Amino acid sequence: MAWLFEMEDVSYTYPGGIEPALDHITLRIPRRKRCALLGHNGCGKSTLFLHINGIYQPEHGDLKWNGEPYLYRRSYLAELRRKVGLVFQDPEQQLIANTVAEDISYGLCNAGMSDAEVARKVDEALVRFGLDDLRERPVHHLSLGQKKRVALAGVMVLRPELLLLDEPTAYLDRLHTKLLLEELETIHRDEGTTMLMATHDIDLAYEWADWVFVMHKGRLVLEGTPEEVFKRREVLEEMQLSVPLLFDVWEALDLSFFNGTLKRPRTAAELRYQLERYATENKRKMG
Template sequence: MEYSLAFDGVVFRYPDTVKPALQGLSCAVPKGSRTAVLGHNGSGKSTLLLQAVGVLRPQQGSIMVSGRQLGYNRKELADLRRRAGLVFQDPEQQLILSTPQDDISFGLRGTGMEEPEILRRCGKVLELLNLAEIKDKPVHQLSLGQKKRTALAGVLAMEPELILLDEPTSYLDPQSEAQLLSGLERIHAAGATIVMATHDMNLAYRWADWIIVLDRGSCRAAGTPEEIFAGHAVLRDAGLGLPLLAELWYSLPGQLTRGQQAPRNAADFKSALARLLGS
């Protein structure tokens, strides 16, 4: 299996803290996957993402992005920022310029790209994330959902092969969440690898095709959703619960569900239930 991102024995401790945030973390994200990094608050999810884009540097171990070991000199970091983009949980952290259009072009202008290409890429992501109508509106007048999509657009404009998102759906209403996820779906269809750190189990269950479970700075389990959600104990030990659909499915009598794949969304669950009741 080819990996977009791989951690090997990474140890990291923030200054003035006793316990390391990452304790010998080893895990990998398959290329082209939709990976959810699960873990409770303080499990190391955000630290993992900051390590992956070179903002934090591990004290031990190594990180590979698209098969290349992460280097920390100016040139290597500039190259990394073109290949991997991070969308922060709080969009205020990364919106710098005054309007969505200007902000999206921020990273591109830093690379010295020609103006027509900048405008082409901006137009493309504005369209993709339904931001065209608000492209000239001041950033502080946007809703949280619009700010999150603008932050994502700024990352997407760089056309990275690896996109990392820290709690992208937190504080979003269902409509904004759906808009964001549909944008992500299109980006994934275009070939990007997406890694999402979240503790929203329901979202991870229906969205991801690869799961990494973090607990106290190390990888507790990694695998497909079927593998992870069937092993309830791993999630329980990591301080996480089961998603509602999985809980319902696994609460059905074993002889009914044996040999069948757990449904990943409400529609699948409904048809699986109809099949079971029919038989």
């Protein structure tokens, strides 16, 4: 089956809410893909995540994991949450232990790993997320960006089958965004982890994702490859969403006539490389 997770016609309204946070939404997550989830504040991204890992139960519609419907039983949900790792938008909601190292080891200990194994994995994670100097720090003394990195490390170290990242780069600086993306790349390459990342960073979504979802008012309005989605400029603009800068530049350059051999660049480095190739080829042609 192509879908790791499916959500069919799901609606959910918060207690006391007037508008539904999810409004008859149908969304399927393709296995092994890196998916980006775009949409304005309040369109329902975090609510969607909280449904996928079973924290909320929909008032209407069905959810399926590997084609099997969700069961809202304690044992089922515990098992589900071992497969679905959620990094909360707000790291304050995620961190539970006293120190950074304890927090990252928490889930590993719960998974029944030996002390030596836990220690090894925690050490690795601390280094990879640039947290080594902070290992004994009380979690409540950390900056917001540091807290977010601890939360990311604590979930990613568990190697879930589906990794849900709710605005993972929101509080991160450039260096730590880069470290995170490298770590996601490694996990994706080594384990084929399926990922869904909510983000307001459209350029990041374009660079990173193989598949893009766009939500609006609790519904899914667009999905497809980055190219398919960002070509729908009129739909995006109607929702006041922008087109990624590199996509825009590439469309404006319109080099499509160039024997179709130039690949649409997803990073600034790729753009430079493509333009250099174009220039070299042009020079050669002109003799």
